Amino acid sequence: xxGITQSPRHKVTETGTPVTLRxxxxxxxxxxxxxxxxxxxxLRLIHYSYGVKDTDKGEVSDGYSVSRSxxxxxxxTLESATSSQTSxxxxxxxxxxxxxxxxxTRLLVL
Amino acid sequence: DxxxxxxxxxxxxxxxxxxxxxxDYTNSMFDYFLWYKKYPAEGPTFLISISSxxxxxxxxxxxxxxxxxxxxxxxxxxxxxxxxxxxxxxxASGNFGNEKLTFGTGTRLTIIP
Numbered sequence: 001x002x003g004i005t006q007s008p009r010h011k012v013t014e015t016g017t018p019v020t021l022r023x024x025x026x027x028x029x030x031x032x033x034x035x036x037x038x039x040x041x042x043l044r045l046i047h048y049s050y051g052v053k054d055t056d057k058g059e060v061s062d063g064y065s066v067s068r069s070x071x072x073x074x075x076x077t078l079e080s081a082t083s084s085q086t087s088x089x090x091x092x093x094x095x096x097x098x099x100x101x102x103x104x105t106r107l108l109v110l
Numbered sequence: 111d112x113x114x115x116x117x118x119x120x121x122x123x124x125x126x127x128x129x130x131x132x133x134d135y136t137n138s139m140f141d142y143f144l145w146y147k148k149y150p151a152e153g154p155t156f157l158i159s160i161s162s163x164x165x166x167x168x169x170x171x172x173x174x175x176x177x178x179x180x181x182x183x184x185x186x187x188x189x190x191x192x193x194x195x196x197x198x199x200x201x202a203s204g205n206f207g208n209e210k211l212t213f214g215t216g217t218r219l220t221i222i223p
Contacts, residue, residue: 098156103153
């Protein structure tokens, strides 16, 4: 157990509304990641962070922004949600051997 | 451009037999490879890894084989158990795991009792 929680676990929202997903870790890991999982695509990296206020883009970053003001929290924001952002979102941290994932947030954009 | 490919979306295996899951990659800069297992409504969990300096790594019932010349790796599970039914993702990275992971599309393994 890597001490990662995600909130909310499920969310339904409407197109055009802003949405923020939260990832919280309890073990002071420097690197944190946001992925989305979609059928036929596996897991794709959205954004990642390598320290407080230090973030960078992944392969599918368009339409998403992130913030990390504290080591333990990494926020993912959809500024104006679209139906194509309906997905399952996973947060991960880099541990000693590899990345460890949170339980996921299922987001439905109507 | 899919740099990590799992060409079999699904696989069914009898309980007790060997399960073999395959993964191909195209980026020659990848030097660290991992397998994750995922149950429904849960996050992926790390299963086993291998670095490019090895061609085999074993952990209990799980063995990963790496063929660098063919850019191919495989996960062997023997004997297969009902609890092994899950989606398996292959992943790769550079700099011996210190860079971003690139995932395959996953293979759904079903173990038939």
